[in-house]
Amino acid sequence: MISFCSVSKSFSNGGEWAVQDVSLEIQTGETLVLLGSSGSGKTTLLRLVNRLIKPTSGKILLDGTDVATQNPVQLRRRIGYVFQGIGLFPHYSVAANIEIVPRLLDWPKEKRQKRACELMELVGLPPAEYADRYPDELSGGQQQRVGVARALATDPEYLLMDEPFGALDAITRDSLQQELISLKQRLRKTIVFVTHDIGEALRLGDRIAVMHRGRLEQIGSQDELLNHPKTEFVRSLFEKSSMPNHP
Amino acid sequence: MIEWFQFVATRLPELWVRTGEHILLTGTSTLIAIAIGIPLGLAASRLPRLQGIITGGVGIVQTIPSLAMLAMLLALLNKIGTTPAIIALVLYALLPIVRNALAGLTGVPAPIKEAADGIGMTRNQRLWLVELPLATPVIITGIQTAAVVGVGIATLSAFIGAGGLGQFINRGIALSNHQLILLGAVPAALLALAVDASITSVQWGLRRRRSARRGNRLDGLIRTLALSAPLFILATGCLAVWKPDLLSAGTTSSGDNNAPVIRIGSKNFTEQLILGEIMAQLIEQNTEMQVVRKFDLGGTMICHSALRNGEIDLYAEYTGTALTTVLKREVISNPNEAYRIVSEAYAKQFDLTWLSPFGFNNTYAITLRETDAQRWGIKSISELKSRASELRAGWTSEFSERPDGYPGLREHYGFKFATVRDLDTALMYEALVQEEVDVICAFATDGRIAAYHLQPLEDDLQFFPPYFAAPIISAATLDKHPELEKILDLVAGKISSETMQRLNSQVDRDKRSPAEVAREFLQSNILPSIQ
Numbered sequence: 001m002i003s004f005c006s007v008s009k010s011f012s013n014g015g016e017w018a019v020q021d022v023s024l025e026i027q028t029g030e031t032l033v034l035l036g037s038s039g040s041g042k043t044t045l046l047r048l049v050n051r052l053i054k055p056t057s058g059k060i061l062l063d064g065t066d067v068a069t070q071n072p073v074q075l076r077r078r079i080g081y082v083f084q085g086i087g088l089f090p091h092y093s094v095a096a097n098i099e100i101v102p103r104l105l106d107w108p109k110e111k112r113q114k115r116a117c118e119l120m121e122l123v124g125l126p127p128a129e130y131a132d133r134y135p136d137e138l139s140g141g142q143q144q145r146v147g148v149a150r151a152l153a154t155d156p157e158y159l160l161m162d163e164p165f166g167a168l169d170a171i172t173r174d175s176l177q178q179e180l181i182s183l184k185q186r187l188r189k190t191i192v193f194v195t196h197d198i199g200e201a202l203r204l205g206d207r208i209a210v211m212h213r214g215r216l217e218q219i220g221s222q223d224e225l226l227n228h229p230k231t232e233f234v235r236s237l238f239e240k241s242s243m244p245n246h247p
Numbered sequence: 248m249i250e251w252f253q254f255v256a257t258r259l260p261e262l263w264v265r266t267g268e269h270i271l272l273t274g275t276s277t278l279i280a281i282a283i284g285i286p287l288g289l290a291a292s293r294l295p296r297l298q299g300i301i302t303g304g305v306g307i308v309q310t311i312p313s314l315a316m317l318a319m320l321l322a323l324l325n326k327i328g329t330t331p332a333i334i335a336l337v338l339y340a341l342l343p344i345v346r347n348a349l350a351g352l353t354g355v356p357a358p359i360k361e362a363a364d365g366i367g368m369t370r371n372q373r374l375w376l377v378e379l380p381l382a383t384p385v386i387i388t389g390i391q392t393a394a395v396v397g398v399g400i401a402t403l404s405a406f407i408g409a410g411g412l413g414q415f416i417n418r419g420i421a422l423s424n425h426q427l428i429l430l431g432a433v434p435a436a437l438l439a440l441a442v443d444a445s446i447t448s449v450q451w452g453l454r455r456r457r458s459a460r461r462g463n464r465l466d467g468l469i470r471t472l473a474l475s476a477p478l479f480i481l482a483t484g485c486l487a488v489w490k491p492d493l494l495s496a497g498t499t500s501s502g503d504n505n506a507p508v509i510r511i512g513s514k515n516f517t518e519q520l521i522l523g524e525i526m527a528q529l530i531e532q533n534t535e536m537q538v539v540r541k542f543d544l545g546g547t548m549i550c551h552s553a554l555r556n557g558e559i560d561l562y563a564e565y566t567g568t569a570l571t572t573v574l575k576r577e578v579i580s581n582p583n584e585a586y587r588i589v590s591e592a593y594a595k596q597f598d599l600t601w602l603s604p605f606g607f608n609n610t611y612a613i614t615l616r617e618t619d620a621q622r623w624g625i626k627s628i629s630e631l632k633s634r635a636s637e638l639r640a641g642w643t644s645e646f647s648e649r650p651d652g653y654p655g656l657r658e659h660y661g662f663k664f665a666t667v668r669d670l671d672t673a674l675m676y677e678a679l680v681q682e683e684v685d686v687i688c689a690f691a692t693d694g695r696i697a698a699y700h701l702q703p704l705e706d707d708l709q710f711f712p713p714y715f716a717a718p719i720i721s722a723a724t725l726d727k728h729p730e731l732e733k734i735l736d737l738v739a740g741k742i743s744s745e746t747m748q749r750l751n752s753q754v755d756r757d758k759r760s761p762a763e764v765a766r767e768f769l770q771s772n773i774l775p776s777i778q
Contacts (some may be wrong), residue, residue: 052365076367087362091380100376101366150366 002026002049002158002190007058009044018044020214021058028157031184031191032219033205035198040211042194043084046160049192050079062158077101080151080189082161087147088135094120094146095131101153119149124179141172148180152187159191165200177203198237210234254426260492266434267487268410272329273397273442274481276336280393284341285386288348289374302349305341313339313403317545321407327544327553332401332409339400340393347389351382384450391446394477398439402431406515406545408553412438417543421515422754422761423673423695438480445476452476506537507728512550512559513542516672517754517761518609518692518716518747522563524765525738526718529773533734546645547572555597560724561731564601565609567712569593569719571651578651582608582713593719600725602732603739604717607692607747611646611711612703613656614689616679620702627707631686632662640664641675641684651712652688659710676701692744694752737773 002025009019019041026032034042047053048060051072060067067075088097098116107115117127123145135143144164151159165173177200184191184204195201201208202222209219210233218230229235255262287305291298311319313335320331355378363373379386405413415431418424452473455466486493509530513523520542527538541559544550551573553559569589570576574596579585590601613628625631631638646652647669657663664686670678676695678684689696689703691714696703718735725731742750746768753764 050365052361073367073369076365081362081365083358083362083365085358087358087365089359089362089377091377104367104372 001028001061001063002192003061003064004045004048005059005061007045007048007055007060009041009048009053010056017041017214019048019055022214022216023058024209024216024219026190026192028190029188030206031193031204033201033208034192034194034211035196035201035205035208036211037196039213041214042196042211043162045211046162046192046194049158049160050076050081077105077154078156078158080153080156080159082144082147082151082159082164084162084164084166084194088143088150090135093132093134094125094138095127097135097146098149098153100150105154115153116149119152122152122183123149125149139172140168141176144168144176145179148183157190159189161191161193163194163196166195166197173200180204210237251426251429255430258430262415262430262434263487263493264491265410265412265414265431266438267484267491269398269401269412269435269438270480270484271488272332272336272401272404272409272411273394273438274484276333276401277340277390277394277397279333280337280340280344281390283337284344284389284393285348287341288345288386289352291345291349292352298349301345305345308338309342313400314406314545317403317407321549321552325552325556327408327549327556327558329404329409331407332404332411336397336400336404340397343389343392343396344386345389347392348382348386351385351389352378354385355381383453387446387450387453391443394442394446395439398435398442402435405543407549408512408541408544408558414543417515417545418520420671420673421520421543422517422758423677424758426758441480442477445480448473448476506535508537508539509561509724509728509731510539510541510559512544512553512562513540514547514550514562515543515545516690517694517751518690519563520761521750521754521765521768522605522716524761525769526561526563526735528762528765528769529734529737530731532769533737534728534730536728554599554719554721557721557723561718561720563605563716564719565714565716566604567610567651567714570712571649572645578655578710578712580709580712582715585713586715586717594722598722599719600722602718602720602735604715605738605742605747606715606740607742607744608713608715609690609692609744609747610706610714611652612689612691612696613706614679614687614696614701614703615685616682617700617702619685620704625704627705628656628660628710629707631704632660635662635664638664638685639683640667641670641678641687642667643672643675643688644669646688651710656710659708692747692751694748694750694755697748698752698756738769741772 004022004024007019007022008017010017022045034045036042044053048055049062049067051067054068062070062075089100092100095113095116098119099112102112102115116131120127120130125142125145130138130142135146138146147164165176168176181204193204205222207219207221208225210217210225212233218225218234225234226238229238287301291301316335316338317331320334321327324331359377359381360373363377368376401411402413402416404411405417412431412435415427419426419428419431452470455470455473511523511527513519523540523542527540530536531538541553544553547568550559550562550564554562566582566585566589567578570585571578574589574592576588579588586601586604593599593601613631615625620626623634642653647667648654653667668678668684675687676689676693676699679687679701680699689701691703695701720731750764750768753759754761
């Protein structure tokens with residue numbers, strides 16, 4: 001379980017709030033989507049979880065322990081992270097990219113290789129064909145599959161995904177979303193998924209947290225958000241999305 | 248062209264050794280610069296505050312002219328040879344290495360660095376696993392620049408007795424011998440191309456990693472060869488220095504390794520090279536000693552400090568030069584008095600002994616083209632007075648500064664020339680012939696005076712001090728080998744000004760080697776008297 005307790009973050013000392021007084025809980029095994037436009041503070045929330053940034057005030061608890069008291073390197077190795085813009089290492093092959101965290105954890109070579117093969121099968125990249133390829137030899141969708149496989153390498157309980165499908169074309173995005181849904185059912189991870197795409201949020205999220213200008217507008221299931229919006233912003237957001245022909 | 252190749256063939260054994268020295272100078276200094284430069288670049292990329300200081304510092308070094316740098320290091324370390332040369336080369340190599348390391352490291356895209364942090368790499372892991380590998384091509388390009396430029400700068404190391412291909416270039420300039428200049432310059436250029444190609448091949452090898460990973464064994468082998476290309480060049484250098492006789496086909500004397508060694512120095516002009524050879528051959532013929540020639544040192548003070556530091560044991564100096572340049576005393580026009588004063592002062596101040604003079608007086612001679620001298624009817628320096636304000640002078644750098652040079656001359660004769668240009672000794676004669684200048688400070692015994700139809704003017708107001716040449720030797724060496732005095736005395740008083748001018752001209756005009764000219768002189772003038 002991940003809990004945000006009155007978390008605020010400002011990047012300019014005492015200036016504007018990137019995140020202001022956010023409290024929410026992500027239950028074990030659920031997929032929570034952080035939905036918002038750019039600048040809404042959703043990515044900031046995600047980066048606070050694995051201490052890529054520190055909160056200005058408030059606490060983030062991971063299974064009841066304040067992340068601020070944990071070694072950031074150890075913490076990050078427990079949490080899978082899929083990056084916006086992918087973030088694969090261009091000088092490593094697909095297999096080496098997937099094996100990187102096990103390598104940092106000093107897993108024996110055979111165990112690493114076996115795990116990489118499993119994961120490549122899982123994300124639909126046959127190892128025989130793809131293990132020795134390099135990121136720039138893959139399509140965007142294939143690269144993002146590798147990104148997901150890399151995040152899953154050590155079988156972490158938590159998975160943070162920062163707009164992972166944002167840069168992909170619609171067809172690829174659709175099939176990756178499909179696969180994530182099936183992965184989710186098979187693996188039972190706690191997933192925090194950041195997106196600005198309402199359709200994606202509705203499709204993937206067990207619950208959705210709507211962020212606007214650094215504040216949490218509402219958190220709830222699809223049904224709650226669509227039928228019982230708490231704020232004007234949430235109402236207009238989902239009204240627009242249900243209009244025909246809206247992208 | 249064919250002639251030149253034949254000439255190269257005769258010099259192959261020495262070319263082999265000099266190339267080896269050149270490779271080791273460049274290689275060692277580049278390796279040291281890598282060891283210093285990459286951490287500096289890293290520090291600069293990590294600590295923005297230090298960045299200005301580091302890049303500024305290595306940048307300033309680059310603005311120091313190479314010869315000035317060598318001279319400064321010489322003064323600082325009080326040492327000639329490879330140490331100051333390598334230090335200078337390292338300092339020059341730092342700029343491209345540091346700059347490129349910095350550019351390479353800061354050029355790693357931010358999302359990739361963030362990904363490294365995000366998956367839980369420590370700072371060191373991020374550096375070694377991500378940043379350095381991604382910066383490598385840029386860093387290697389910096390090393391490539393440093394190494395190629397280093398091959399060029401290393402040619403100047405010969406000025407301070409560090410050897411290398413520059414030695415041929417220096418000698419070639421000193422002797423106006425184009426074949427000799429090319430013997431140094433062409434291999435140096437080829438070496439620079441080879442170094443460049445070898446590092447390009449490393450880059451290629453690194454890029455081939457992917458295909459080699461998948462590919463067959465041959466691919467892997469080719470890649471390994473490509474990656475080790477610079478090592479082949481370094482190995483060649485080591486081999487040449489370790490086995491200098493490899494190409495001499497057993498022609499050089501095998502030389503008893505236990506024989507005492509005597510190191511003879513010389514300055515970098517024809518007469519000094521001939522005198523050096525005469526002394527060297529005399530000692531070789533009359534003792535069991537092994538003679539090491541450290542010729543072509545870049546000036547009086549370099550020879551003097553080398554002798555004082557025991558890096559050479561012996562070289563030929565001139566009384567006038569010793570008096571004014573080394574001892575910084577007033578000019579003395581009586582030759583015997585001058586010799587007495589310098590030998591006493593050298594014994595007392597430096598523990599150096601002046602042996603008997605060779606016999607000739609190589610004083611400065613203010614010199615015109617013969618055609619001008621005849622047209623104007625000028626035979627002595629004072630007759631120049633009325634024309635001096637229209638004439639362009641070309642002096643050696645030493646002459647421009649020395650109290651017994653232009654500053655004193657101006658005062659003594661009471662006139663000055665329209666313009667003065669500082670020129671290298673050899674170029675000064677060429678410049679007079681090519682009418683780039685009208686008057687030069689020739690050396691009285693210089694072979695080029697006759698060869699180029701020049702007219703030395705009489706020093707009618709007796710300004711120039713006597714420059715009688717004599718061997719000077721460290722007292723310690725003379726104590727150990729007292730027989731050297733008797734041996735060198737064999738040529739005492741035997742080389743008149745006319746003889747010296749003839750010997751010089753055999754080298755300058757007839758393009759014969761100083762060694763050959765010295766051998767012929769000894770055979771026809773000195774050896775008969777021994778037997």
